[in-house]
Amino acid sequence: RAPPSSPPPADLELKQWYQRRVRADRELLPAFHDVSVYPKKELPFFLVFTAGLCLFTLSLALLTHFYPIFMGELARIALEYFATPFAMIAEHLQALLPQQIWNLLTRA
DSSP states (O other), X not given: OOOTTSOOOTTSOHHHHHHHHHHHHHHHXXXXXXXXOOTTOOXXXXXXXXXXXXXXHHXXXXXXXXXXXXXXXXXXXHHHHHHHHHHHHXXXXXXXXXXXXXXXXXXX
16 A cells, blocks of 8 residues: 555546545544644734734835825825814804804814
């Protein structure tokens, strides 16, 4: 009988050769048990979150380095997009509150 690591003989079909290899591996390897299952362990959320944040920061830094004008425009658009609700709230408050109270609230 040929050793399990040898290539399949020419006269033997690949399926039979594969089945032999699986049988030999099952004889050599220990039975399945929960302790030996390596990939099932999950990483803590903090570790995954930190890695994602680092990759996001890295991608922003690289994009800003290679495309500074485009990233500047993108940052301006993002700031306008996120500031719009606050501007709308300020406009509504200014319409609702009397002018004297609004002046007291906005005085620096």
